[in-house]
Amino acid sequence: MAATASNKRVILKRYVTGLLSEDDMEVVTTEVPPLAVVPAGSEAVVVKNLYVSCDPYMRNRMTRHEVPSYVSDFIPGEVLANFGVMRVISSGHPDFKAGDLVWGITGWEEYTVINNPESLFRINHPKLPLSYYTGMPGLTAYAGFFEVSKPKKGEYVFISAASGAVGQIVGQLAKIIGCYVVGSAGSDEKVSLLKTKFGFNDAFNYKKEPDLEAALRRYFPEGIDIYFENVGGETLDAVLPNMRLGGRIAACGMISQYNLERPEGVKNLFYIVTKRLRMEGFLVFDFYDRYYQFEDEMARYLKEGKVAYVEDVVEGLDAAPAALIKLFTGRNVGKQLVAIARE
Amino acid sequence: MAATASNKRVILKRYVTGLLSEDDMEVVTTEVPPLAVVPAGSEAVVVKNLYVSCDPYMRNRMTRHEVPSYVSDFIPGEVLANFGVMRVISSGHPDFKAGDLVWGITGWEEYTVINNPESLFRINHPKLPLSYYTGMPGLTAYAGFFEVSKPKKGEYVFISAASGAVGQIVGQLAKIIGCYVVGSAGSDEKVSLLKTKFGFNDAFNYKKEPDLEAALRRYFPEGIDIYFENVGGETLDAVLPNMRLGGRIAACGMISQYNLERPEGVKNLFYIVTKRLRMEGFLVFDFYDRYYQFEDEMARYLKEGKVAYVEDVVEGLDAAPAALIKLFTGRNVGKQLVAIARE
Numbered sequence: 001m002a003a004t005a006s007n008k009r010v011i012l013k014r015y016v017t018g019l020l021s022e023d024d025m026e027v028v029t030t031e032v033p034p035l036a037v038v039p040a041g042s043e044a045v046v047v048k049n050l051y052v053s054c055d056p057y058m059r060n061r062m063t064r065h066e067v068p069s070y071v072s073d074f075i076p077g078e079v080l081a082n083f084g085v086m087r088v089i090s091s092g093h094p095d096f097k098a099g100d101l102v103w104g105i106t107g108w109e110e111y112t113v114i115n116n117p118e119s120l121f122r123i124n125h126p127k128l129p130l131s132y133y134t135g136m137p138g139l140t141a142y143a144g145f146f147e148v149s150k151p152k153k154g155e156y157v158f159i160s161a162a163s164g165a166v167g168q169i170v171g172q173l174a175k176i177i178g179c180y181v182v183g184s185a186g187s188d189e190k191v192s193l194l195k196t197k198f199g200f201n202d203a204f205n206y207k208k209e210p211d212l213e214a215a216l217r218r219y220f221p222e223g224i225d226i227y228f229e230n231v232g233g234e235t236l237d238a239v240l241p242n243m244r245l246g247g248r249i250a251a252c253g254m255i256s257q258y259n260l261e262r263p264e265g266v267k268n269l270f271y272i273v274t275k276r277l278r279m280e281g282f283l284v285f286d287f288y289d290r291y292y293q294f295e296d297e298m299a300r301y302l303k304e305g306k307v308a309y310v311e312d313v314v315e316g317l318d319a320a321p322a323a324l325i326k327l328f329t330g331r332n333v334g335k336q337l338v339a340i341a342r343e
Numbered sequence: 344m345a346a347t348a349s350n351k352r353v354i355l356k357r358y359v360t361g362l363l364s365e366d367d368m369e370v371v372t373t374e375v376p377p378l379a380v381v382p383a384g385s386e387a388v389v390v391k392n393l394y395v396s397c398d399p400y401m402r403n404r405m406t407r408h409e410v411p412s413y414v415s416d417f418i419p420g421e422v423l424a425n426f427g428v429m430r431v432i433s434s435g436h437p438d439f440k441a442g443d444l445v446w447g448i449t450g451w452e453e454y455t456v457i458n459n460p461e462s463l464f465r466i467n468h469p470k471l472p473l474s475y476y477t478g479m480p481g482l483t484a485y486a487g488f489f490e491v492s493k494p495k496k497g498e499y500v501f502i503s504a505a506s507g508a509v510g511q512i513v514g515q516l517a518k519i520i521g522c523y524v525v526g527s528a529g530s531d532e533k534v535s536l537l538k539t540k541f542g543f544n545d546a547f548n549y550k551k552e553p554d555l556e557a558a559l560r561r562y563f564p565e566g567i568d569i570y571f572e573n574v575g576g577e578t579l580d581a582v583l584p585n586m587r588l589g590g591r592i593a594a595c596g597m598i599s600q601y602n603l604e605r606p607e608g609v610k611n612l613f614y615i616v617t618k619r620l621r622m623e624g625f626l627v628f629d630f631y632d633r634y635y636q637f638e639d640e641m642a643r644y645l646k647e648g649k650v651a652y653v654e655d656v657v658e659g660l661d662a663a664p665a666a667l668i669k670l671f672t673g674r675n676v677g678k679q680l681v682a683i684a685r686e
Contacts, residue, residue, distance in 0.1 A: 232612060232613065241410065251612075254613050263610040263611070265607065265608010266609050267605065267608050269579070270600055273597060274413040275624065276624045276625055276626055276629060279615060279623070280615070280623075281617070281619045283619060
C-alpha cells in the first residue's frame with residue numbers, strides 16, 4: 001500500500017473583492033495519507049468525489065467577513081467546499097460502508113475525509129442520473145416555493161434567473177400545481193429553453209428590455225402574486241410596483257449583487273407597505289427535514305417526465321474555477337456542475 | 344332654519360411634489376345645505392367633526408398616482424379626509440341617531456355628510472379622552488405588532504419613530520408581554536419621553552448617532568428579533584445587519600421617504616436571505632375585524648395605567664396644515680391631531 005496518495009484540489013488563493021476571477025483560485029496537487037483505511041477509533045468517512053456543484057453563494061464565502069456570515073468563510077490556501085455526489089471508499093461510521101453513494105458537503109478535490117458523516121445523505125434513487133444529486137437546488141426550489149411562497153392554483157408567478165439550477169425547478173413545480181409562470185433569463189437560448197423544455201407560459205430576455213418594470217407590466221397585466229427572487233437589485237425594484245396585493249417574495253438569492261463592492265440600492269420598498277407584501281428569505285439548510293419527502297416526490301416527477309432538468313457540466317477540477325465564474329457572467333445554461341470522476 | 348350653513352374646511356390646493364408645504368393646502372369657508380336634516384330617503388349621516396388625525400400616509404394621497412395606490416388620491420379643490428372623532432347631528436341610517444359619538448373617516452372640516460355610515464365605528468368607552476379615538480394608530484400598533492411581528496416574551500424589539508402615534512403603543516405593548524424594547528426618535532425630549540413615560544428599556548436620538556448601524560449594535564449586542572419599521576431608507580439599511588436569524592420586520596410606514604422625489608436605495612437587503620428574515624407590510628384596514636377586541640383590551644390598559652398615550656393637539660382647522668407638516672419635520676411630540684371643536 002502506498003505511503004501517501006495524490007489529491008488534486010481547488011484552493012482559494014486570496015480573499016476576493018469585486019468580480020471573481022480565475023486568479024483568485026488555484027488548482028494544486030497534494031500528497032495525502034492513504035485513503036483506503038480510516039484511522040482506528042475515528043468515525044470519519046473517506047469519499048471519492050464524483051460531482052461537485054457550482055453555486056452563487058460560494059462567492060460570498062470568498063470574502064472575509066468581520067461579522068460571521070451564515071456559512072463560514074473560505075480560507076486562503078485551503079480547499080473550496082460545496083455540495084457534491086460521492087462514493088464512500090472507507091468508513092469508520094456504522095451507517096456507511098465502502099461503495100455507498102452519498103451526497104452532501106465535500107471538498108473541491110478528488111478525495112475528501114468527511115469528519116462529520118451525519119451530514120451526509122444517502123442516494124435512494126441511484127437509477128436517476130447521479131449528477132442530479134449535486135447540491136441543493138431541487139430542495140431549495142421545493143422548499144422555497146411551497147413553504148415560503150405558499151402558492152395557490154391560478155396564481156401569477158415570476159422567476160428571475162429562471163433557467164438556473166433553482167429557477168427551472170421552481171417554474172416546473174409552479175406549472176404542476178396550476179400557476180401561470182413567466183421567467184426571465186439573460187439569453188435567447190435560455191428563453192427558448194424556458195418556453196419549450198420547461199413549459200413556462202412565457203419568458204423573456206431581460207437584456208433586451210430597456211424598461212424592466214414596463215416589461216413586467218406587459219407580461220403580467222394582472223400583476224404578480226409570487227416573485228421567486230434569485231437576482232436582487234434593479235430586478236427587485238422593477239418587480240415591486242408590479243406585485244399584487246398580498247403578494248409574496250421568496251428571497252432565495254441576489255446574484256446580481258455578489259460581485260459588487262457596494263450593492264445597488266432598492267428604491268421601491270414602500271410597496272411592501274402599500275401592497276401588504278411579504279418578503280421572506282430562506283436557506284435550504286432550514287429544510288433538511290423535508291429532504292426525503294422531496295426526494296421521493298421529485299424522483300417520481302422525473303421518472304414520469306413531468307420535470308425536466310438541464311445541467312451544464314464541465315469535466316475535471318482544472319475546469320472548475322472557470323465554471324464557477326460562468327455563474328456570474330450568465331454563460332452557464334442550466335445547473336452548473338463539475339464532473340470530477342465519471343464511474 | 345337657515346337656508347344654508349357655513350362650513351370651514353381644509354382643501355388640497357394642488358398636487359404635491361417634494362416637501363409638503365402650507366401653500367399646498369388652503370383653509371376656506373363654504374356654504375352648505377342645512378345640516379340638521381338628512382334628505383328623505385337618504386341613509387347618510389351628518390356629523391360634527393370634533394377631532395381629526397394627522398397621519399403620514401396623507402402625504403402619499405397628495406401626489407397624483409398614474410397607477411392607483413392603496414387609497415384614492417386627494418383631488419385639488421376638494422376637502423382633505425382622514426380618521427376623526429365625530430358627533431352625529433342627524434341621521435338617515437337606522438344604526439345611528441343624533442347625539443351618537445362615532446369615529447371613522449371624515450373630512451377636514453366642521454361638518455361632513457357621511458354617505459356610507461357602515462364605515463363608522465361606535466365609541467364604546469366615552470369616558471376615555473375622546474381624542475384617543477382619533478384614527479387608527481392604536482389598532483395599527485396592535486395588529487402590526489401581534490399579527491405581523493408575532494412576538495415572543497424575551498425578544499428584542501426595535502422601534503423607529505418610537506414616540507410617534509404608533510411607535511409609543513407598540514413599545515408599551517411589547518413591554519407588557521415581556522420584550523426588551525429600544526426606540527429611536529429625533530430629539531432628546533422624545534428620547535426622555537420614551538424612557539420615562541413609556542417605560543422603554545432604552546432609547547436614543549438618531550440625529551446624534553453618526554453611525555446608526557454601530558449604534559444599533561451597541562443597543563442590541565444580541566441583535567434584533569423584531570423591527571417595527573416606521574421610517575425606511577437608511578434606518579432600514581442600518582437595521583438589516585443587526586437583525587437576528589429568523590427576525591421579523593413589520594413594515595408599517597417609511598416616513599423618511601414620503602417627501603423625496605427619488606427614494607433612498609436600501610442596500611443591505613441580502614441579509615433577508617442570509618438571516619432568513621421576514622419583512623411584511625400591512626395596513627390597518629386589513630384588521631378592522633379585530634377592532635372591538637382591540638378597543639376593549641386597550642381601554643383596560645389605559646384605565647389600569649399600563650399604557651400611557653401622548654398627544655400633540657393643535658386647536659382649530661386654521662392650524663391643521665401646519666400640524667400635518669410637523670409630522671415630516673419631526674416637530675410633533677406624540678400623536679398629532681387637530682381639535683376642530685371641543686364639547
